[in-house]
Structures are given as C-alpha cells and as structure tokens.
Amino acid sequence: MIWLTWRQHRKQLLYTLVALAVAAAVLVPTGLSMHHDYVDSGLAACIAAAGTGQTIGQNVGDCGRLANAFSQHYNGLAFVGILFVLFPVFVGIFFGAPLVAQEFERGTHRFVWTQGVSRLRWAVAKFGLIGLVALAIGVLYAWGVGWWAAPLLSQGSGRMNYLSFDIQGVVPVAYTLFAVALGVFLGVYTRKVLPAMGVTVAGFVAVRAVVEWVARKHYLGPESIKLPIASTDQLNSYAGDWIYSNSVISATGKTLIADGQLQCSGGNVTSLMTSGTGGMDVGANPCADAAYQGAYNLQLYQGPDRFWDFQWIESGIFLALAALLIGFAIVRLRRIS
Incomplete structure (x- = not known):
C-alpha cells in the first residue's frame, strides 16, 4: 500500500519540491540581504538596546528613523511574506483533496x-x-x-501581531496538517476533486479567520500597564507586544482618550497619539486641563514572553481539528457501499 500510494502521488511531490526550490532561490538571497542590512544599519543594536521592558527612557536612539528606513526599503517584500500565509492551503488542495477523491473519480x-x-x-x-x-x-x-521574515518582524508588534504570528514558530505546521486533513475529509464526502479543492480553500480561510480574529485574543487574559502622562518614560513600542488597546484614564477612572496615548511635560504636550475614533474631544493642550491632572496611560497587551503559549494553544486547536477530520473521513469511507 505504501508503494502504491507513493507511485500515485510522486508527481505531486516532485512538483512541490520544484516549487520549494524556486521559493528558496528567492528567499535565500533576499533573506540574507535583509539580515545583513538589519545588522549593518544599526537597527538590530538599537532594538536590542531598547529591550523588551514595557517602558523605556526618552533617549532610545534613532530606532524610529532606522526602522522606517528599513521598512520602506523592504516594503515590497513584506507583501511577499503575507502570501506565505496561504501556503498551507495550497498543500491541502494539492495533496489532501485529490487523495481519495481522485480514487473515486477513476474507480x-x-x-x-x-x-x-x-x-x-x-x-x-x-x-x-x-x-x-x-x-x-x-x-x-x-x-x-520564519528565518526569512525575522528582520521584518523584529519591529513594533513583532511576532505576536496578526499575520506575523501565522508564519512563525510551530503554527504553520499545524495549519498545513489541518489543510491536508480538511482536503482529505472533503474529498471523501464529495468524491470529486475540483469541488473538494474549492471547498477546502473556503473552509480553510473561514476557520483560520474565526480562530485568528475571534478566538486567539481570548487564549489568555491581557496584561496591563499604567504610565502617568507626566512620566519622563514612555511605552516601549519595540518590545514586541501584541497591543489590544491604548487609552488615557483620569485619576477618578474616567476615560479621557479612548484610543490613544498622551505624554506631558511642564504642562505642555510632548507626545499625543490618537486614532480620532474614540469619540473624545482632545483639546489643543490637554495637559493644561484640570481633568488630566493625575491621569495615566493604560495599555492592554500580550507580551512577547507569551508567544510560545499562544503558539502551542493554537497548534493544539488545529491539530485536534485535523484529527477529527481524519477520523470522520475514515468512518465515512467504511460506510461507503
């Protein structure tokens, strides 16, 4: 049976190896270039100096300028990285969907x-x-x-951010196995290759979307940090946190800015970041407003130290789904007349 299965699917494996070789021909030189520029530009040292603490002092070097220059230079490659998020579903439709459906079509x-x-x-x-x-x-x-994208993901929200998380660690392996299992399951039930492929794509995207945008943020309760608006420190944007929200809260607990951060010095604004969607009227100089006396910035986040916790939780979800799908496929096969 193993030899027969190998003979039936060796072309798919050969095509996959060719595709991986082509991808490597692109990823290796561009990855080496990014890694070298990341170090040579001083960005790696700057981010390392900022550390992973939740706050940093005012003097953080030129991290912002260096990060912007690096991102602009490799902005096009970032979109290539997004395409890799869809790689598991291609494995699912070319290996999983035809596995049994093709047998039924050919008899x-x-x-x-x-x-x-x-x-x-x-x-x-x-x-x-x-x-x-x-x-x-x-x-x-x-x-x-993961190796290729590391320099691109080292800034800002880093590995914990949406999409960035999806191409790091062990979850890509779990996604791939789930996609193949989904393809196998649909191939058994439809007994047609093309319908199984189409529904595999739709099902994979739907499940991934629900887990990513609905379930993931609830794996663990968010951490929080409070930083007075008059503090000389600032929240560390290079820590690699997955930030849920930023807001400015008054001394009495009232939300003053629903979606933003504020920093004051000597009664004047030194930093004000707001999306403008919070429904709050931020005056020309909120630092001089009595309502802002004793106010603090509140940030809810998931720290980078939870990266592997989230990875294993999500991998467990998709591996469990894959096992269920294979189990249902076997049950269905045994009942087919």
Missing part, C-alpha cells in the same frame, strides 16, 4: 478493495504517508519563512 478504489485490502488499512496507509509528507513540508516551510 481505482474498487480494485484495491477487492484485493483483500481492508478499507481501514487502505486509509491508514494513504493518510499516513501523505500526512508525513505534509509534516515535512510544513516544518521546512515554517523554518524557512
């Missing part, structure tokens, strides 16, 4: 089932081999893209 499943091979053994052999291939592809993908 080859009848030959195997009449040769004394049980459906369970047939399914385990096919699913197991393709699962190992998907695992290897997922690990290679996660390692390669």
